[in-house]
Amino acid sequence: MLALAAPMVTSMAAQAQDKENTLYLDTQYGRVVIELLPDIAPKHVERIKTLARQGFYDGIKFHRVIDGFMAQTGDPLGNGTGGSDLPDLKAEFNRYSFTRGVVGMARSSNPNSANSQFFIMFADAPWLNGQYTVWGKVVSGMEFVDKLHKGEPPRNPDVIVKMQVAADAK
Template sequence: MLGLSFVSVSASAADLENTLYLDLKDGRVTIELRPDLAPAHVERIKTLARQGFYDGIVFHRVIDGFMAQTGDPTGTGMGGSDLPDLKAEFSREPFKRGTLGMARAANPNSANSQFFIMFNDGDWLNGQYTVFGRVVSGMEHVDKIKRGEPVQNPDKIVSLMVAADAQ
């Protein structure tokens, strides 16, 4: 029993609270949330995920070489949740492949439920959109999301859940 530590058990429980499982048609994507960068946005995503808000929502805007956007229950890019919009939480965290950012309208404080996952680096977005997480595994499944703007017969989120709730 020498050398065993129980610190890792509590650390992994905290990690599960800030981890999302995004199930797509091709498999599971694991997302590390970043409450250190965007606490209000992380809380919003977790709240909506726990309500089942994202389950079945389409990827309505998917641009090859750029990003896949989802989170609009209308599927048009114009909708959101019934919750109030969020104030921007911009950071110095760069938009790299696998980064998750919140979509918004022209007003920086208009993010609500829509988010996007970067296919490639997008440095021109740095400091303009809120970064709230990153893909840590399963990016190959994100790469298989059907492209289009708008997407014809779009892929859907099968399920989005907080990992701590999947236990």
Template sequence: MAYEDPENTLLLETTKGAVVIKLRPDLAPNHVARIKELAREKFYDGVVFHRVIDGFMAQGGDPTGTGSGGSKKPDLKAEFSAEPHKRGTCSMARTANPNSANSQFYICFERAPWLDKQYTVWGEVVEGMENVDKLKRGEPVREPDSIVTMRVAADA
């Protein structure tokens, strides 16, 4: 399949089906670089969606599956923008410290204005949002769905 910008397109194969994410280096160049670096290291392969809240978002990217883990790489400095958190928005999870994003991210199911300018938006789902909608719900999720593989389209 041909993508507009394969270097800035992520291909997720989840246990519920394919999801295509358009990366936004114009909004968050360092976060996009980190996501691509981790995807190329196959860091996200097999990682679960550990927190999935109906009408809000699906969160994943923690190799421990608990919500408290991340990669061995240093945390990222916040790259907040005015980009709204809406259905399909991909944004970084973090602790109370704005500069603590590492590998965890979430995909919004619906508009979440309270997140605007507080979390780093790095992409948006352009195909397969119906598969994100199918992810098993919970906090934490019992027998959670997972990312089977995550690849940069340019490498696929």
């Protein structure tokens, strides 16, 4: 026999090869790996990568962690009212569903007000579909997100130890 069938590449392995569109979000519990989705939210993905490369997210609190719903972070003020110095983004609503592990951009009541805050879903929330921009999904480390201290705000909020684009990781 000359050749064997080539093994199928899993989506995890394929994703790991695209280091420019993979984020490492390190918590005290371990590393959360997020696959970025530039095909559905290019401006949001670019914003997240820009801020990560600036070190913006390092040390930022998870200021709103609702058990059974989501964990929110990305506010330098730590209270849900702050953002980066960059201008707000126009919504890039898409058909991607808010299910466990999906990462979306937080915003005010204005759909075009997303800036630096984002949230990671603990559970499915179909009522968010088409209302917030999905820009990524957790592909490993969701068990570390599950360990975040809960509360609005948590009594002892966890922080992002470091967040970086995988292509930049050493």
